[in-house]
Amino acid sequence: MTITVAIIGRPNVGKSTLFNRLVGRKIALVDDRPGVTRDRREGEARLHGLTFTIVDTAGLEEAEVDSLQARMRQQTEQAIADADLILFMIDARVGITPADEHFAAMVRTSGKPVALLANKCEGRAAEAGLLEAYSLGFGEPIPLSAEHGIGMPDLSDVISEVI
Ligand code: GDP
């Protein structure tokens, strides 16, 4: 039995980049264009001796709902329902947007354990966004750089609390 961890957040925050880092392969498509991850992707993650199932999601905005995008939103809701732990990711260089609030509300109603990841924290540009992240009510944000591999020990700490 392995626990299932879902990465949830609006498009472009770096979910697929983290997913690929955790599975050690480029399974998920990383792209600057929002909504590129069309399918839910699942893989076996390894991090500092922990093994768990990791799920990547599309993370579409509410305003974009048409039939395809409604399906992708449903996919996010399903991923939340299936998860033992949710990694809620924001882009610390952008700060909190209405789309972040929207996804945060979905996570909140689920009542599932949540760790807040403030991604793109490799430079000074992330400082204000990191502070703003507290306003989501998910506790202290974990500063992360999925691209540069920063913050992985803190991430493994929160996952090991659930395992
Ligand atoms: P997703 O839509 O949430 O899955 O985001 P992606 O993983 O596709 O990443 C969106 C963009 O953010 C890509 O251009 C990534 O290279 C970039 N990105 C991801 N992680 C980081 C990071 O830690 N720092 C910076 N500066 N860019 C990142």
Ligand code: MG
């Ligand atoms: Mg993606």
